[in-house]
Amino acid sequence: xxxxxxxxxxxxxxxGAFDISFxxxxxxxxxxxxxxxxIFNLGSKKNSILPNKIQLLAELSYSFVSKMISDTAGSKAKxxxxxxxxxxxxxxxxxxxxxxxxxxxxxxxxxxxxMLAAFIFIGVTVIGFIKHGFGYLKLFVPSGVPVVLLxxxxxxxxxxxxxxxxxxxxxxxxxxxxxHTMMKVFGGFxxxxxxxxxxxxxxFSVALTGLEILVAFLQAYVFAILTCIYLNDALNxxx
Amino acid sequence: MFKRIxxxxxxxxxxxxxxxxxxxxxxMPQLDPEFWISQIFWLVLTFGVLYIVLSKLILPKIxxxxxxxxxxxxxxIEAAEKQRESSEAKxxxxxxxxxxxxxxxxxxxxxxxxxxIKNINSKKETLDKQIDDEIKKAEVEIDTxxxxxxxxxxxIAVVTSTEILxxxxxxxxxxxxxxxxxxxxxxKNGDKYYGH
Numbered sequence: 195x196x197x198x199x200x201x202x203x204x205x206x207x208x209x210g211a212f213d214i215s216f217x218x219x220x221x222x223x224x225x226x227x228x229x230x231x232x233i234f235n236l237g238s239k240k241n242s243i244l245p246n247k248i249q250l251l252a253e254l255s256y257s258f259v260s261k262m263i264s265d266t267a268g269s270k271a272k273x274x275x276x277x278x279x280x281x282x283x284x285x286x287x288x289x290x291x292x293x294x295x296x297x298x299x300x301x302x303x304x305x306x307x308x309m310l311a312a313f314i315f316i317g318v319t320v321i322g323f324i325k326h327g328f329g330y331l332k333l334f335v336p337s338g339v340p341v342v343l344l345x346x347x348x349x350x351x352x353x354x355x356x357x358x359x360x361x362x363x364x365x366x367x368x369x370x371x372x373x374h375t376m377m378k379v380f381g382g383f384x385x386x387x388x389x390x391x392x393x394x395x396x397x398f399s400v401a402l403t404g405l406e407i408l409v410a411f412l413q414a415y416v417f418a419i420l421t422c423i424y425l426n427d428a429l430n431x432x433x
Numbered sequence: 434m435f436k437r438i439x440x441x442x443x444x445x446x447x448x449x450x451x452x453x454x455x456x457x458x459x460x461m462p463q464l465d466p467e468f469w470i471s472q473i474f475w476l477v478l479t480f481g482v483l484y485i486v487l488s489k490l491i492l493p494k495i496x497x498x499x500x501x502x503x504x505x506x507x508x509x510i511e512a513a514e515k516q517r518e519s520s521e522a523k524x525x526x527x528x529x530x531x532x533x534x535x536x537x538x539x540x541x542x543x544x545x546x547x548x549x550i551k552n553i554n555s556k557k558e559t560l561d562k563q564i565d566d567e568i569k570k571a572e573v574e575i576d577t578x579x580x581x582x583x584x585x586x587x588x589i590a591v592v593t594s595t596e597i598l599x600x601x602x603x604x605x606x607x608x609x610x611x612x613x614x615x616x617x618x619x620x621k622n623g624d625k626y627y628g629h
Binding site for chain 2: 195198199200212213214215216217219220223224226227230231234235237238239241243249252253256257275276277279280283284300302303304305306309310367371
């Protein structure tokens with residue numbers, strides 16, 4: 195599993211007891227962020243009525259995310275557009291950069307996805323309590339449920355709510371890791387079966403690459419849209 | 434031959450593969466907490482910078498661009514609509530002008546026809562009057578001629594009779610007696626000659 199290994203690039207940096215050295219993971223976070231900033235800066239620099247390719251790309255992404263948010267969370271979610279846009283782009287670019295051979299996939303590390311998911315979870319919970327006060331707890335009490343079942347339902351709802359950051363982070367992490375591992379395994383088969391039998395796993399590997407690119411996009415989309423759905427719960431509170 | 438190579442490669446590569454996976458044993462690197470703090474730090478840093486730059490600098494510009502384009506397109510559509518309306522109004526006006534001028538032309542034609550007819554009629558009347566006058570004059574002339582004709586004929590008759598009598602009897606005859614005879618004859622037979 196060398197492709198998932200994190201190693202230090204440059205000197206060891208320590209702040210107090212914490213090691214915050216620049217690693218290959220940090221490198222690809224920086225590369226992804228820079229790529230996003232460069233592309234969208236180029237795409238927003240010049241405003242022509244007939245957009246050029248990069249402007250079209252930036253504007254299509256903008257309207258894509260904007261539509262996604264307004265479809266799932268309504269117009270109240272507009273102040274959080276920038277965050278969800280950055281989140282979607284960050285995850286998408288990290289996933290996509292991971293598809294290039296010999297690169298590192300930032301999102302294949304549980305700690306990264308968990309930090310993102312935990313931040314979203316805490317943020318959404320805080321927004322919910324600010325908007326509705328203790329009325330936000332009504333989220334755990336669905337309407338139209340028989341009183342007898344209510345204690346059970348409330349417990350289930352609370353567990354499902356608390357498991358949101360875990361499911362959100364594990365979904366992305368597991369998808370990225372599984373895809374890359376699978377390609378590695380098929381690659382290993384190509385080596386071990388040699389020139390005689392290696393063609394079959396090689397063709398699988400090629401097909402899997404296409405599938406993985408789809409998964410890379412899809413998982414970024416799912417991550418963003420689930421964030422929107424959680425935000426919708428916090429903003430609109432109808433269960 | 435091929436079978437042998439295949440089997441051979443399978444057997445040798447089995448150990449080779451085992452060696453590959455053996456080298457990587459040691460669990461998932463994801464669960465090794467050595468670089469967790471570093472990853473969290475760099476995630477917060479890069480994502481924070483990305484969020485701030487996108488939300489403060491880039492996304493407002495894209496949004497403004499989109500708004501501008503939308504409003505410009507809307508403006509153009511409105512302008513086109515306005516021009517269409519104005520052209521329709523102008524077309525209507527044009528139709529009205531054509532209709533009006535058609536009516537005018539008809540009126541002018543009618544007027545002209547009436548005038549011409551009037552003119553013709555008046556000219557015809559004056560001509561008729563002239564003709565009538567001429568006819569009347571001619572009739573009067575004929576009448577006077579007719580009235581004066583018997584006298585002249587009588588005179589001629591008297592003169593010729595006297596001449597004939599002179600030749601026949603060789604003596605002068607009294608004019609007055611002859612004219613009396615002629616008058617008498619005319620009175621008797623005048624109706625036969627003059628159709629009175």
